[in-house]
Structures are given as C-alpha cells and as structure tokens.
Amino acid sequence: MTRAESTEVGSQVMTVPNGLSAIRLLLVPVFLILLAQGSDALALIVLAFSSLTDFLDGFIARRFHLVTRLGQLLDPAADRLYIFAALIGLAWRDLVPWWIVLLVVGRDVFLLVLGIILANFGFGPLPVHTLGKVATFCLFYALPMIMLGQAFPDLAWWSQPVGWAFALWGVFLYWWAGIIYATETMRVIRIPRVIVPVQSDTLES
The missing domain is CATH 1.20.58 (Methane Monooxygenase Hydroxylase; Chain G, domain 1)
Structure with missing residues (x-):
C-alpha cells in the first residue's frame, strides 16, 4: 500500500526502501508470465514476496526517516502494476x-x-x-x-x-x-x- 506520509520527504535515490520498491517493480513481468503460463503457485509466491517487501519498505522508510519523493512514486506504482498484472492475467485465463x-x-x-x-x-x-x-x-x-x-x-x-x-x-x-x-x-x-x-x-x- 501507499507509503505513509512523513513530515520530512528526502530527495535521496539509493535507499533501502527504494531498492525494495525497485525489486517489486522488476518482478511484475515475472509475476505476469508465471500467471499467464498457469504456474499459479509460483506466481502466488512472487505476489507474497511483493506484499512482504511492500510492508518492509514502508516500515523501514518510516522507522528510519527514509521517506523520499522517488519512493512516494515507486511504491504506489508497484501496487498498481501488480493489481493490473493480476487482473489481466486472470482475465486472460477466463478466471x-x-x-x-x-x-x-x-x-x-x-x-x-x-x-x-x-x-x-x-x-x-x-x-x-x-x-x-x-x-x-x-x-x-x-x-x-x-x-x-x-x-x-x-x-x-x-x-x-x-x-x-x-x-x-x-x-x-x-x-x-x-x-x-x-x-x-x-x-x-x-x-x-x-x-x-x-x-x-x-x-x-
């Protein structure tokens, strides 16, 4: 979900939360391919990993004051892409x-x-x-x-x-x-x- 707002928003790029969000984005096509191929268990594992990193990047960003402008863009973008990928993949298979x-x-x-x-x-x-x-x-x-x-x-x-x-x-x-x-x-x-x-x-x- 969307990373919580912070009173201080930094301009850093290379942070742990941003790295986790980037990994989530890179796994979107992997998730979609697995889903389209019918590898539901593997696709579910990728989605579960994405949900875990989603929680972690938000927690780390708030806990260590690493909320950044880039992170505020990457985090919701990854959420939207996973929702779109899952919907399109499931619809493609008539599910x-x-x-x-x-x-x-x-x-x-x-x-x-x-x-x-x-x-x-x-x-x-x-x-x-x-x-x-x-x-x-x-x-x-x-x-x-x-x-x-x-x-x-x-x-x-x-x-x-x-x-x-x-x-x-x-x-x-x-x-x-x-x-x-x-x-x-x-x-x-x-x-x-x-x-x-x-x-x-x-x-x-």
Whole structure:
C-alpha cells in the first residue's frame, strides 16, 4: 500500500526502501508470465514476496526517516502494476471477467484526467483519500485469495468466496473514491486565485 506520509520527504535515490520498491517493480513481468503460463503457485509466491517487501519498505522508510519523493512514486506504482498484472492475467485465463479489468483501469484513467485538469489550473495532485486506500487494500487482498483457490483447489471452497467478496467491494469503493476525487477537483478549481502584483524595484524618472 501507499507509503505513509512523513513530515520530512528526502530527495535521496539509493535507499533501502527504494531498492525494495525497485525489486517489486522488476518482478511484475515475472509475476505476469508465471500467471499467464498457469504456474499459479509460483506466481502466488512472487505476489507474497511483493506484499512482504511492500510492508518492509514502508516500515523501514518510516522507522528510519527514509521517506523520499522517488519512493512516494515507486511504491504506489508497484501496487498498481501488480493489481493490473493480476487482473489481466486472470482475465486472460477466463478466471475473472474483463469488465472488472475495465472498471479498475478505467478508474485510474479517470484519475489521470482529473490530475491533468488540476495541473491546467495550477494545482498539484489531491491527497490520497482514506477510501481509496481501503479500496486498494481490498483489491490487493482479493486477487491472492482468488489465485490461492486456483493454485490449491482444496482451499477454493473458502478462498474463492472471500476473494470475490473483497474484489467486488474493492471495485465499488475504488469508483466511490474516484467520485469523491472528482467532486473535490471541481471544488478546488472553482476557488478564486489571488494574483499578487509584482512590484518593480525601478524608480520612475
């Protein structure tokens, strides 16, 4: 999940948390290939390793004050890529419907459009809403549960219903958070901006 915000955000690049996030990103294609080939157990191991490093890089960054701007980009990027890779891989094998993939990807495209609108009005990205974090957690928890039932059929009787419950709630909350972001974007861009006149130091003759 997204690394917790810190009052001090550094500009370092070579840190342990950033290294862990980079490893997670490099393992995304490995995870997708394993999933596409039907190696569900190995793909699940890669996903579990990713979840562990996700927890570790956030813990280390907060504990040792190593939160960086690069890390704030890499960490959520890795989360999104794993969600997209798992959804696309499972949909490719007809294990999840493609409409779920379109809803999740469509929501992130929707947020990208909102970000462009904000930038055009001179504003930065909106802060992450708690509902968005909950939605991401639901999706991040749902996909391994669905994969677990595929890798180990004896566990499917409970892992599949749990996985689908979290998946459906995750998609619903994902878009609910998106609507909140859209409402907040409309509110922000309507705030009148105060233009401070620049005073010249040159004296008129």
